Amino acid sequence: MVYLVNQKGKFNVPHGRYKNPLICDKENLLAVSKLLKNTNIINASFLKSEKKSLMIVL
DSSP states (O other), X not given: OOOOBOTTSOBOOOSSOOSSOXXXXXXXXXXXHHHHXXXXXXXXXXXXXXXXXXXXXX
């Protein structure tokens, strides 16, 4: 997943207009939950997260 920011450093939402967006899709949430069970999520700059991921692999 990519986290985008605008020129002001604020979260950049995807383009488009959604009249009736599907926010809570039970099947998708359960599938993603299974995929993320053995995942490390790092909140850091790209360089720091890259270093941490290399440490995990090595």
